[in-house]
Amino acid sequence: MTGIKDVAERAGLSVATVSRALSGKGNVSPTSRERARAAAAELGFVLSYHASSLASGRTHNVGLVVPSVHRWFFSAVIEGASAALLEAGYDLTLYNIGENPTHRHSVFNDFLLRKRVDAVIAVSLELSEEEIQQLHAVHRPIVGIGGPLPGASTIRIDDTAIALKATNHLLGLGHTKIAHITGHEAYDQDFHLPGTRRSGFQKAMNDAGCPVRPEWIVSADFTIEGAYAAARQLLASAPERPTAVFAASDEMAIGTILAARDFGLRIPDDLSVMGIDGHDLGNVMGLTTIDQDAKGQGALAVRTLLGAINNGLILEPADTEHPTKLVVRTSTAVPKTSAS
Amino acid sequence: MTGIKDVAERAGLSVATVSRALSGKGNVSPTSRERARAAAAELGFVLSYHASSLASGRTHNVGLVVPSVHRWFFSAVIEGASAALLEAGYDLTLYNIGENPTHRHSVFNDFLLRKRVDAVIAVSLELSEEEIQQLHAVHRPIVGIGGPLPGASTIRIDDTAIALKATNHLLGLGHTKIAHITGHEAYDQDFHLPGTRRSGFQKAMNDAGCPVRPEWIVSADFTIEGAYAAARQLLASAPERPTAVFAASDEMAIGTILAARDFGLRIPDDLSVMGIDGHDLGNVMGLTTIDQDAKGQGALAVRTLLGAINNGLILEPADTEHPTKLVVRTSTAVPKTSAS
């Protein structure tokens, strides 16, 4: 196995100089740099990153912790982060903790403490004080995506404001009988996302003087399948149907549209539907939504982290609000009843 | 920062013994093992995996290379692999090479050669001889998912047979006017998957004496959106419509169903649709499909790899065929025309 020693020999330089030349750091004359590079290329030499890491303390690797890889938001964040890391020459270690609480525990109490990552990005996970402490104890900066994290830097969207904006879009079209598909209680642990969006909905309704009917607030698990089932129930109560549904995520909005079709309801004539996310299927489904640029959030998290790492700065706990955009498509319209 | 030295001191043992105790290898008396464990726990000590890797040559890390994280098949494989690795105490380094050819190049010619992974799993990527050679040169076993790989172990399904089975399901119901949604040329690079499934379709049609109409073979990019557009074109030619569509993937089948609805076609009365995959949305959409257990393939790849690593064996190039299962739901039925 060729090592840096072989490269040094071939280039007629010392190991130290080759190391400096290859890493790009330190002062090396252009001549030596070129010779080192050439020798490395000829030998097909690639640095061993363990050895580098051990000696330098820098791993060139970022840990990304997600609750799932299937839900659209998470894969979009992964995509954004992975591209940004690849460009920077960093590895991405993925921890998909899923539903299993044991997995979460071992990730935070073992995997992440193995000092294999320079930093961690936690997506939609409300870390406990302890989890954050442990990471800080091994000097691993953290960026959270999806909500505030005590003592860590976070990137998030203003969930209440967004829900307000979405609901107002519907109200603005003339809807008053609006239902809401929220997330299950269980998902409220992490940043109270369902609750926050729900309260934005309620505030908008109250402000507009529209009654919020409890039976028109149903919950699902943030998936298309889950919302499909929930929406079927919601729409089954025939005469007393809402004229619009605001779902807490695009996937749930899509589930709602599918359910509506089963009932022969035309979108948007019989039912307006909107979501939050900016899902790829939005175009196909003609879904009105609030685009939160998940990919961009992943990329931003990486940039934030790398900036801190490269400047050797401590990452200041800061709360960055990511911009969102209302995208109006064909799933929302003036209610037929009030139009006619 | 507490190191293994501190643990040794606290436990009143030598560093060597603590290392043996913590790694579980080597002969250590139960007493010492317990004392080492206790000391480590008290100090909150977690092994530095760089140092371990450097000393032992084993990284406890597997690289997973995927062309995308968004398409269902890939995220299912990631999910299966990630769970299996987590259980085994292994890290998963994800390389999402995406559309960018530069990314692919740097992953295979740089990232994977950094000796940071013990093994690599390549999903739906037809590696070049050179790529395989390079990996073998650094003694990294490879498992390919999705098709045969020269000199590497692979897990795959029999695409031709599956397409045959799927088409026969449709033929068996009495359909003769069957269209096929295949993948774009561009996707044919890797394992000729679109071509293989298409030829299974054609063979079944020929065997049944049914003409294959070229205009009823349309291609898309394996996404719901892409197939939606393709299916709209297919279904636009009103009177001469097929009575069934066999899509080369579930996502494309779903796109087809969405397009069919736009034309007011009822599934399965006016159009039978089936796919291949076992997508999570299959249930909601009532999609008949051939389930290929992508999650299981990911888990199997990990087991294969870890088995080889742990036994210090060279991974024999073997071609494992993963079982598939026809799942009949409500998107396929006897054609109305022939039924009436």
Add this chain to the structure above:
DNA sequence: GAACAAATTGAAAGCGCTTCCAATTCTCAG
């Protein structure tokens, strides 16, 4: 209880790099 085998242990030599430090070479003003 002696003699030998088996189990357990610790000292020390790396694993393949980075980086500190001191030595050397280069620059250029005087």
Add this chain to the structure above:
DNA sequence: CTGAGAATTGGAAGCGCTTTCAATTTGTTC
């Protein structure tokens, strides 16, 4: 041409573990 300071270089000491090898302890057998 000289000397001071800057730029470049190489030697060597680790980074925090694993593992070999030899020494020590424990267990067995007759």
